Amino acid sequence: MAETKREIERKYEVTGAPAEHFRLPDLHKVPGVSAIIDKGVVELDAVYYDTEDQRLAADQITLRRRTGGDDAGWHLKLPVAISEGVRDEVRAPLSDGVPRALAGLVRSRVREAELRPVVRLLSSRDVSHLTGADGSLLAEVSVDAVRAERLGAERAAAWTEIEVELADGGDPEFLGKVEKRLRKAGVERSASHSKLARALDETGVTRARGSRQESAEQPVTAGDHVLAHLRAQRDALVELDPAVRRDLPDSVHQMRVATRRMRGAFKTYKKVLDEDVTAPVGEELKWLAGELGIDRDREVLTERLTGRIDALPRTLLLGPVRGRLRIWAVSRRLGSRRHTVAVLDGKRYLALLESLDALLAAPPLKAAAGRPAADVLKKAALKDHARLAARIEHALALEPGADRDLAMHEARKSAKRARYAGEAAVPALGRSAKEFAKRMKGVQSLLGDHQDSVVAREALRDLAVQAHAAGESAFTWGLLYGQEQTAAADRERELPEVWAGAAEPGL
Incomplete structure (x- = not known):
């Protein structure tokens, strides 16, 4: 069974001194910190998985199997707000292969490609807890001496970094206070958003851009604008896939909107894109929107009926009205949720994603595209x-x-x-x-x-x-x-x- 934790952390460079000589700056002066508790050193061994062309790394996603510490297991980290160090970490127990629940969450990126070990990170982690006046945990600070090994190649790298992770339910502004103190001590924010990203860079391995990442050039012609719009919707479709699988609020609706925007664009811009090529893809988008609609329509309808009942005076609620609606809604929800996930696991859906990539890689532009x-x-x-x-x-x-x-x-x-x-x-x-x-x-x-x-x-x-x-x-x-x-x-x-x-x- 997978569980999810919202992770808010910041990473910092440690330069100019070997790991064994580095000392964490005194953080007692950080506002709100009452005590710093030494939690000792733990040895971590993590193997990171990705496709051969590094599709997960291209989208700033990490999937690892880690032993050591108090959270040994499989960890999938999905970006929420990378610039702010916010990610959702989905965890699963240790197993020999990638857990099915985690594999499903990256399937829209991985497709039929094999997930295999790409990097091994050995970290000696010196952990300290920053606590408040009432003894509550404010943040965990660790100094990590890291050795990275590129699997399948004789390349390695080593570095030391600081991680500051906010305690569950903590105020993100506290991280800014810690950072201010670190900066006074000459410590700067890391240029890499994750250890894996740094490992790939420092082992000299060329990192893939990913099949969905495009040029940052500004659109000029009609074709440029239409393709930019379609790429944005294709990317939204792929990025929303794991959110739908996790049953996050509004995710099904937003994914359905992306399919409709693309299908609408195919019809609206017939003078720009060849309809003979886009029509079959549009039909598959219509199919997907319909399948997603089973879940979305249930959600909207249940909310509407619940609101109607809530607005009625109690004297007009004759019989077990709420119970009847709850039974009706739950029975429909269980079936629709299973159906939605089955659709996302199906070959037809993956074929649609491949078709979208192919169409955008070689768009069937018509004369109006250059106007x-x-x-x-x-x-x-x-x-x-x-x-x-x-x-x-x-x-x-x-x-x-x-x-x-x-x-x-x-x-x-x-x-x-x-x-x-x-x-x-x-x-x-x-x-x-x-x-x-x-x-x-x-x-x-x-x-x-x-x-x-x-x-x-x-x-x-x-x-x-x-x-x-x-x-x-x-x-x-x-x-x-x-x-x-x-x-x-x-x-x-x-x-x-x-x-x-x-x-x-x-x-």
């Missing part, structure tokens, strides 16, 4: 806006009912696509595109709330049927159904006014 970005992106956004206008006009012309519900749902899709087109155009068009996207988002939100009410009514009917079959009162479920009907009618009345504020593109 000025502002002209091409503006025209594409206006075309999406016109499609939205036609769908809203059609929906408003229908009588309330199932046909109008469906038409408003289709309009919502168009609003989302127009919004994405506006957001993608911001680097080229600036403020006008940003305002355009904002207006499209407003229309999308109203239409989205309407669609949520349609889905909620279907769920409430099912819950009422289940309650009735179990001999429970269905009164509350019927009451909530009526509220959702009213909410839908309100959105339909509001749509003309909201659309009036977005009918002019303003680009």
Whole structure:
């Protein structure tokens, strides 16, 4: 079973003196420190794993098997805010091979490549605890004498560094106070974000850039801007994969958004990218968004119904309403979570990631790709806006009912696509595109709330049927159904006014 710990630490260079002669600067003067407790020296032996082309290192991820100390086991460190020394460390017990739980968390990077030992680090760690006046731990400070061995090559390096790790729940500002004291003693922040990064550098091994890392050149043409937008979404997809597997808040939603942005871009920029090449990839993105939707839709619906119940007076909650909803939600959640992880473990998903990499490595550019970005992106956004206008006009012309519900749902899709087109155009068009996207988002939100009410009514009917079959009162479920009907009618009345504020593109 894997467990996660949020790690906040800073590393510092030790130069000008051999490890055995180095002495940690006096930290008693750091504000808040009452005592420094010597915890002794521990010997650590860590073997780091990566692919042959170092895909994990390229994304500042480390995977190691370490013995020694009080946290022996497998450790996977995922970046959260590298510049601030913040990473999530996912741990698993010692085993001979990479634990399945950790292998899954790096699968979007590793794909079918083999994880193998690349570096061994032997560290003699001299540990001290900084404690406050009440004896509580503020931070752990260690002086590490490190020897790095490049496995499979006769190369080694040695250095000494200081690590300062904030205690769980500690104030990150405390690390700044420690750093100020260290700097006064001539100690500087390390240039490497991890021991592995330094080991790869100091053993003279060329580190891979990673298949997803691109040039930092500023986009100029329409093709440049579209490809930059697509790369950002592809990267988001890959980076969100482990968050979805860990069931982090909003991760499924954000991953689904990335798939939709890419698919929308393929459709919006047909003049830039050859549709014959992008269409098959777009269909696979549609498939993935649909699979992710099983989990995301469950999450949104449960939150909506819970909010409705919370807002009701207790006198209107007849029967075990909360218990019925909880049973309904948990049963759906367990199934959807298993399904989502199974999708991410499947070959079809990995093939999609490979297809995206291949497409971006050799993009099927058309003539418009070489034209000025502002002209091409503006025209594409206006075309999406016109499609939205036609769908809203059609929906408003229908009588309330199932046909109008469906038409408003289709309009919502168009609003989302127009919004994405506006957001993608911001680097080229600036403020006008940003305002355009904002207006499209407003229309999308109203239409989205309407669609949520349609889905909620279907769920409430099912819950009422289940309650009735179990001999429970269905009164509350019927009451909530009526509220959702009213909410839908309100959105339909509001749509003309909201659309009036977005009918002019303003680009």
